[in-house]
Amino acid sequence: MPTIKDVAREAGVSTATVSYVLNQKKSYLISPATRELVLDAVKKVGYAPNAAARNLKASQSHLIGYAWHVAPSGGMNSVLDSFTYYLAQSAEAAGYHLLTFTHTDKGPLPVYEEMIQSGRVDAFVLSDTTNDDKRISYLLEMGYPFVSFGRSNPDWDFPWVDTDGKQGMEQAVRYLLELGHRRIAMAAWPEDSISGTVRADGYIDTMRSAGLSIPPVYIQRGEHSEEAGQRAFNCWMQLPPAERPTAVVCITDLVASGVMSAAEAQGVVIGRDLSVIGFDDAPLAQYIRPHLTTLQQAIPEITQALLKMLETVLKKDNSTPSHCLIAPRLIIRDSCGSPSSR
């Protein structure tokens, strides 16, 4: 591989001059003639600056670290998969590359520590954050730059971007209200989930401000699985017909899929007898029948916002707001209709 010396020799100038024209610094000082000369030489020898040397000199790697999160069991993590892709893309647009790594069985921290100590990455992007997230407290303590896709403890001050789950649920419930529904239920997550709580709040608030009361049984909580959806539906089926929900918003497409399959098993027709809305717009949403109306997370916007935020963090610029909510889009497909006029 050619080095800056080769270029300098070829162009008949010093390496400093080559560096100047290449880095656009002081370039107003460089005569156009020399400039040309250097650029030609660069092209001729096929030169590109060596990343390791630059990194050493500048003590930064132009690399952003991001840890993979595997789906608990058997796939279905479409949001994070596409997040990773768009994150790589946004990072590149900002002049960085993505270093993806995995957690060891000793938990996440050792890898972060190693990455920091060896200076492998300039910053981290986190996702799948929880309450009391160890990674966040660790990075905060180390003072190492990072941004997060997702929130954590409200009293921790760190930069994050998140899907506006509350606003999303508001969109969903409003849409159902417009279709004429009044008895709207929710298949939710356990109360300790941050985004679960936010989304549930959106549902609750929108119902309230529409003057609708929510019977406690209308909020069913469970994990991220089809079974959770099935259980929720079966629970509602125990109610007298006149009290059963005519529509349900779900914390996740997978849960929605569970609601739908349990409903169909009982002869309830989705879109006619029961309207269902999911969350995430997983591939699944397009493949189940009827196609699922859902809230699509705006991943490309999210990764862009994360990178913009990261750039200000790396500039130690504390003037800009350090969080940002991005509204999901309601994708209307075939799983909703007006309540059957029974």
Add this chain to the structure above:
Amino acid sequence: MPTIKDVAREAGVSTATVSYVLNQKKSYLISPATRELVLDAVKKVGYAPNAAARNLKASQSHLIGYAWHVAPSGGMNSVLDSFTYYLAQSAEAAGYHLLTFTHTDKGPLPVYEEMIQSGRVDAFVLSDTTNDDKRISYLLEMGYPFVSFGRSNPDWDFPWVDTDGKQGMEQAVRYLLELGHRRIAMAAWPEDSISGTVRADGYIDTMRSAGLSIPPVYIQRGEHSEEAGQRAFNCWMQLPPAERPTAVVCITDLVASGVMSAAEAQGVVIGRDLSVIGFDDAPLAQYIRPHLTTLQQAIPEITQALLKMLETVLKKDNSTPSHCLIAPRLIIRDSCGSPSSR
């Protein structure tokens, strides 16, 4: 961040000595006492070697480049998503990290070129290879180290690992034969697809060696979509009942899902009237009803094999075989049964 100098000062030795004990080189020359001294100092100051400096010195980055492939439309690339994760894991086990990047709109080559010229990565891993793959010819021409998940032109000599699609289809067809099926069809890919052809060969050969002839209409070709599966099924439905397939092997879970939904639309019960087998074990396979019997690609084994291969490539060790087929596993679920004794 502490440097090797800090450690040296703390331990009261020279930086060379520190380097020796840390790199286990010449360590038989280092007295145990000094060794201890250094190790303690390392721990005390919290030292880890700086990656950029090491990279510069050794002119290698310990980074492996891998380009993301986005699914043509709306997700469903589960195999590659999980491939990327396991690749990162296998790379780490071998002392590397994964640098994931994306293609620009100018095609893949510019990024590869830039990565090579700047010495950002030591090698590449390719996936989703095609015939006359430009990336392969480029890397071959540049003499840059790479390994590939998937084959390409038979006359190109390069290291690859691939799922044994032929053997997989053989497993699938054999299984159907054992269940008593004789009229087995295939929803295949167009003839220009490499893995499509390999899998189709497995189907054809196994049928032949069972003494079964394949009516041309039994092989339906289409792209990677549900519609392709639906079209295939509808085509078979045009046949007189006694000539219709009682089982079908599909090139992909998604295509299988299309076959299943078209079948159900016509009142054909999957598992009873028609047996279906997919390929890939996408998340989808577990969520459609009935759960899809399918061939699961052995991704962790594949990424491990790729890395083992890459290590020998990087050692310029030409003695080891440069390709490797890994058998998929037949995951038996609920989409197959014995042919209905009509």
Add this chain to the structure above:
DNA sequence: CTGTTAGCGCTTTCAC
């Protein structure tokens, strides 16, 4: 306007 040069943090040859 351009060149000389020190030095980023590490490894390794060579000398003691």
Add this chain to the structure above:
DNA sequence: GTGAAAGCGCTAACAG
């Protein structure tokens, strides 16, 4: 057994 020092390729302060 251990240390001094060169040098990987680049950038930027300083000199001219």
